[in-house]
Amino acid sequence: MVSAVNPARLNHTPPRAYNRRWKTMPLTFRLARPEEYNALESFTIDAFGPITWLRTADVTFGPLNDLDWRQRWQRRFRKVFDEQIVLVGEAEGEVVALATGTIDRDALLGYIDLLAVHSNHHRKGYGREMLRGMLAHMKSEGAVHAHLECLATNAAGNALYASEGWTEVARSLRWFIKIP
Ligand SMILES: CC(C)(COP(=O)(O)OP(=O)(O)OC[C@H]1O[C@@H](n2cnc3c(N)ncnc32)[C@H](O)[C@@H]1OP(=O)(O)O)[C@@H](O)C(=O)NCCC(=O)NCCS
Numbered sequence: 001m002v003s004a005v006n007p008a009r010l011n012h013t014p015p016r017a018y019n020r021r022w023k024t025m026p027l028t029f030r031l032a033r034p035e036e037y038n039a040l041e042s043f044t045i046d047a048f049g050p051i052t053w054l055r056t057a058d059v060t061f062g063p064l065n066d067l068d069w070r071q072r073w074q075r076r077f078r079k080v081f082d083e084q085i086v087l088v089g090e091a092e093g094e095v096v097a098l099a100t101g102t103i104d105r106d107a108l109l110g111y112i113d114l115l116a117v118h119s120n121h122h123r124k125g126y127g128r129e130m131l132r133g134m135l136a137h138m139k140s141e142g143a144v145h146a147h148l149e150c151l152a153t154n155a156a157g158n159a160l161y162a163s164e165g166w167t168e169v170a171r172s173l174r175w176f177i178k179i180p
Pocket of ligand 1 (some may be wrong): 114115116118123125149150157159163
């Protein structure tokens with residue numbers, strides 16, 4: 001059961017260097033509502049489109065059983081929305097960012113799955129704020145550590161996590177084959 005988020009508990013004070021280019025409204029955070037599903041699905045998949053490995057696989061292997069990368073992403077998003085914490089970030093009443101994840105209550109470890117900023121609003125500081133908002137939410141739910149995965153080719157994501165003080169603990173490769 002996820003509870004409403006108290007913005008007062010979310011500490012997202014930007015570092016001094018970041019303040020200089022902070023021209024946008026700070027985000028306010030709340031859990032997603034069921035009626036927002038289509039809009040959230042659409043901007044999340046649009047944001048991931050340029051970097052997702054599902055699309056790269058399609059270039060070589062084509063649609064999988066007639067499902068192209070976007071359709072497969074839609075199926076993934078359905079599962080995310082049904083099973084994970086889905087936190088959204090609003091600026092001036094508009095949802096501009098989303099983060100999703102789960103918490104391992106035994107290890108007190110938060111798993112951030114998706115982090116996406118609406119492509120109309122990239123490079124305004126919302127990705128950094130949304131990441132901090134999700135960490136604050138997970139902390140308020142008892143998490144002590146957090147984990148996420150990011151493709152090595154995702155320069156924006158990796159620069160963000162490194163600049164926020166995350167530690168790289170492993171690298172992995174994704175392999176694909178048409179079963180002979
Ligand atoms: C990654 C993402 C969430 C960043 O959101 P954003 O709001 O555009 O990023 P911010 O404005 O908060 O920038 C924060 C930092 O991220 C890094 N960054 C963001 N965009 C970048 C880019 N295009 N190239 C390089 N670094 C970038 C920078 O370190 C930046 O700090 P700086 O502005 O001080 O240089 C956004 O690009 C996105 O939605 N991408 C698609 C989905 C995705 O890749 N999610 C993460 C998967 S693990």
